[in-house]
Amino acid sequence: MHCLTVLNLVERDYGIIFVCLRSTYTQPMITKIIIAIFLVILGQRLVRTSHIYQIFPVWGLLEVALASYLVTGDGWGRRALSCIRRYSGSLRGITSTHQVLIDLPGVDRFMAQSHHSLTAEPFQYTLFIRVFGATDSLSLRTKFKSSSKDLYPPVERLFLNDAAATATIERACIPQQVASLVSFASDRAHLKRWELSGDVQVIEPPQPGTPGRAEANLLHLTRDFGACMAIPLLFGKDFLERDPQFLDDFWKFDNDLFTLLIIGVPSWLPFKKIREGREARSRALSAVQALMQRIDQYQRGDPVDFGADMSDLSNAALERNKIYARDGHTLAERAVSEFSFLWGQNANTHVVLFWLLVYIYSIPDLLGRIREEVAPYIHLSQTNPPEITSIDITVLSVNCQLLKSCIFETFRMANDPTSIRYVARPMTVNDGPFKHDLKPGTFVSAPFSLVSQDPSVFANPGEFVPDRFLEVDPDSGKHMARYGRLRPWGTGTAMCKGRTFAEKEIMSMGAAIVSLWDIEPATGPWRVPPMVPGAGVKSPVEDIRVAISRRAL
Ligand code: HEM
Structure with missing residues (x-):
């Protein structure tokens, strides 16, 4: 916009101030202060009145x-x-x-x-x-506006397309990883990241012919296990290995800060939980910003910091960085955007996996039915304990309709989606x-959770009914799991872009875990803990201490 036009607008909108401004030309210091105040007001007004983006009301x-x-x-x-x-x-x-x-x-x-x-x-x-x-500014709104619709197609190609989502999950080597859900390592230095987080304690080391037994906090174990599978598929293996603190910070931010900030609690309030959550967010953002720098260096053919291996970065990460570079996003702005995407990839999926396991292991007879259903597609060795030799992810998704119905029912019980x-x-x-x-x-x-809990849509909504979503297909006569009125992924054009990947991930990890492991409460009978609503999938009020051992066939 031409500067004279700007001045005319300014005079029109801020006439009195402008008159004052003109009359102060003899007092340069006061003039500068007034100009500074005036420019701040003008800047704020431009941000407010630019219809590029409105902010969703805090209430x-x-x-x-x-x-x-x-x-x-x-x-x-x-x-x-x-x-x-x-x-x-x-x-x-x-x-x-x-x-x-x-x-x-x-x-x-x-x-x-x-x-x-x-x-x-x-x-x-x-x-x-x-x-x-992120810090709100007209420049950020403009950049976000020009980038956002181009940032999703790379995500859809990797996580929404059926064949690509299957191929992506195959790269996670689930059979080998699930075998080390609990490693029984006697030395803490050899424990997996998720074992440290799940506070795994070996109760009986495995002996020849006798499976070992360990105790763990199931939510912490499962969500870190899932995140350690999923994040490298997006950002490569180096990212989590380079920053062992990242996952703790991610969950601290998710549990302690996310819900408070989203309902408008100011992040500067002097409460311990908020301060620690803010510090965790700041460390996590620094880690993602350093990653964005390495991705940028790698793409430009420059030496990469620490000589980090970037060869297994996903195309989604690479293509999204090109869009950020095209639109002039700073590294800090890229970090916020990728951190929010990483949150979308991980915050819900692995907590759903936790609830699914709780229901499958706690409901009498359900474990046996699921094991029987998945057995043809989770190939086990004849060794003792058995190992998974291969998983047929595509057929598992098509043929294991009871498992699918249990996943839908878990969504219905534990997910609170709102579009x-x-x-x-x-x-x-x-x-x-x-x-x-x-x-x-x-x-x-x-808000779709109202339908999920509506007794006129889903009878006895407080009860987990494994077969609830199974319907007889009129053509094949087979039972098929159908969503009906459930909307775990939201609706419309902005529906979840990772839903194919998330569903296959939960199915294949769930099927693999139940095939290899026996899980029961460390003490007493199963008690499904009450749920705390949050942003999306609900958390348990407290974690469940469980005893885990390898399944004997
Ligand atoms: C159980 C796991 C998940 C659940 C329950 C879930 C749920 C949702 C919901 C409810 C939305 C908002 C949709 C709306 O506004 O109508 C959403 C958006 C989104 N999700 Fe997911 N999600 C999950 C996993 C994932 C994964 C694994 C990824 C990426 C790999 C992902 C990527 C996204 C993206 C990019 C959006 C924004 C879509 C847009 O605005 O166009 N989600 N998700």
Whole structure:
């Protein structure tokens, strides 16, 4: 924009200040101070009024929680909500800037509209600023706007495409890795990363003919085990090996800080949990920034820091870095974006794996049924203890419908997905007898956990029913697991881009673990711990101490 135009705009908008400015030319110091204040105000105004991105209101998720709570309550909750909400029908938002869609007929069709009308980008940008540690600026909004739609195709090619997702999981060498879920190493220096995190204690070392027995914290063991499989597939092996602290920081940030920041708790509050979470985030971001530097060096053909091996980086990481370089993102900005992607890849998947194992091992007879179902595709050696010689990942996904139904049921019990979109153009919502006009510049949210817990959709919603999602296919007559009204991956164009990979990963790791290991509580009978809601998949109020031994055939 030409500077005279800017000055004209400035004079129009800030006339009085401008007059003052002109009259202070004789006092240069005061003039400089006024100019500085004025430029800050102008800068803030430009950021606010640039419609590149709006920030999702800080109370938005609390409004989703409140509307969901009131609508599921008895009569008074619904009546109270009817008095305070803005629209009628299925739109339950209280404020004019945000509508919560509950029981909207055809919600998938509505949310499937093109990103020119409904877009997830402003909410993702809000997460960058509010949760992942980026600093809001007009320049960052502009860069994020030009990069974001190009950042997903590389992810889709690696994690969404069926054949590519299978090939990616094959590279993780699950048979060998699952055999070392517990290594029984007597020397701490030889314990795996996930064993350290799971506080594995060997109770009986393995002897010839007798499997060993160890105790571990199941959530910590499983989530680090999963992350140690998944992260190298994206960022190569060197990343986690170079930074042994990274996973602890990642989970600390996820558990202690993420939920607080997303609901708007200021990160500067002087509480120990927040301070430690912030420190963990800052260390994790530094590790990712150093990685981005190495990726950049590698791509430009420059010497790579520490001579790190970058040969097994995924194409997704390489292609995304090219887009960041094209659009002039600093290394710190790339780190925030990749850290948020890494969070999406890991924060939910391995916690789902934990809950799946808890249900399979704790529900009488289910372990036997799953072992029987997966046996033809998890090939075991005849040794004692047995080893997995190969896994047929493709056929496992197609033929193991009970396991798939158990995964869906785990999602239903433990996952709280919400799709949040920005209304970029005027839109009309068809809501049965109602029609609502949505203004551009507002947000809509669709919380899907309400359906998951609705007894009229899923009978006895508090109970884990392994076969719940199995339906008889009219053509083949076989049982097939179908999602029905479950939406673990959100909906519409911004639906999860890693869902094919995540489902196959949980299936193949779950099938491999149950085939090789016996797991039971370290003391007493199984007790499924209560769940703490968070951002996505819920955590247990406390970890479960379990005894693990190799399965004897
Ligand atoms: C059990 C595991 C997972 C669950 C439950 C899950 C769930 C979700 C949900 C609910 C969304 C928001 C969708 C919406 O707004 O409608 C989402 C978005 C996303 N997820 Fe996942 N996810 C999982 C695993 C993964 C993995 C493994 C990856 C990557 C490898 C991934 C990458 C993404 C990306 C890139 C988005 C943003 C998509 C967009 O805005 O276009 N997710 N996920």
